[in-house]
Amino acid sequence: MKILVSNDDGYRADGIRALANALKDLGTVTVVAPDRNRSGASNSLTLDMPLRVHETEPDVFCVQGTPTDCVHLAISGLFDARPDMVVSGINDGANLGDDVLYSGTVAAAMEGRFLGLPTLAVSLCTGETSGRHFATGARVARMLVGRLLAHPLEREMILNVNIPDRPFEQLRGLRTTRLGKRHPAEPVIEARDQRNRVVYWIGPAGAGADAGEGTDFQAVADGFVSVTPLLIDLTRYSALATVQDWVAKAGLHG
Ligand code: MN
Numbered sequence: 001m002k003i004l005v006s007n008d009d010g011y012r013a014d015g016i017r018a019l020a021n022a023l024k025d026l027g028t029v030t031v032v033a034p035d036r037n038r039s040g041a042s043n044s045l046t047l048d049m050p051l052r053v054h055e056t057e058p059d060v061f062c063v064q065g066t067p068t069d070c071v072h073l074a075i076s077g078l079f080d081a082r083p084d085m086v087v088s089g090i091n092d093g094a095n096l097g098d099d100v101l102y103s104g105t106v107a108a109a110m111e112g113r114f115l116g117l118p119t120l121a122v123s124l125c126t127g128e129t130s131g132r133h134f135a136t137g138a139r140v141a142r143m144l145v146g147r148l149l150a151h152p153l154e155r156e157m158i159l160n161v162n163i164p165d166r167p168f169e170q171l172r173g174l175r176t177t178r179l180g181k182r183h184p185a186e187p188v189i190e191a192r193d194q195r196n197r198v199v200y201w202i203g204p205a206g207a208g209a210d211a212g213e214g215t216d217f218q219a220v221a222d223g224f225v226s227v228t229p230l231l232i233d234l235t236r237y238s239a240l241a242t243v244q245d246w247v248a249k250a251g252l253h254g
Pocket of ligand 1: 008
């Protein structure tokens with residue numbers, strides 16, 4: 001069993017170290033991760049410059065690129081053999097609801113969707129006052145990967161896992177969830193650079209707007225590990241008939 005581990009926080013992050021260590025007895029673990037924090041990189045590929053790879057220690061490769069670059073490289077030619085599955089994380093921060101659109105953690109998992117086994121994106125819901133319990137996240141990830149090996153789900157399955165930031169014994173269980181929704185993000189933050197020119201920082205994500213029954217937000221708030229199966233197909237099937245009618249009436253040549 002060859003397990004590829006990646007993330008978006010960079011190869012030196014605490015979360016990826018904890019994850020790689022936790023999975024070691026389940027298979028051969030190889031880490032391919034960005035050389036620095038690329039959180040928010042989403043599914044971006046670097047096409048305007050070559051990718052440089054450095055093996056920083058045995059089986060740990062850092063890439064001057066995005067999380068998607070890392071997984072793409074690892075399954076498309078960096079190694080002689082492709083991995084069987086990708087596990088991404090453990091992210092330092094939640095990836096709930098709309099976060100999955102921006103998340104490099106989720107993107108890394110998505111890039112491994114064509115491999116033989118489902119992929120996992122694992123995030124620890126850290127906050128300013130929580131303890132950053134990556135050991136908890138690692139134990140949960142190990143348990144879920146072990147279960148996938150013993151009882152595989154279908155291929156191209158992506159599981160987005162969010163774990164409350166607390167000691168393992170204080171987790172209340174696992175819950176299968178749907179994505180909730182966030183309120184719009186906070187406004188951008190205006191600042192001045194050293195030359196007194198105006199610059200902007202992207203503001204924090206909005207609070208949970210649909211954080212109700214069945215959502216990932218609620219599961220985590222209740223102290224449960226949230227497991228959301230994700231769909232890649234963005235087609236809005238429920239609108240096909242409406243749009244078909246709308247398009248038919250528009251007519252291309254009047
Ligand atoms: Mn991150």
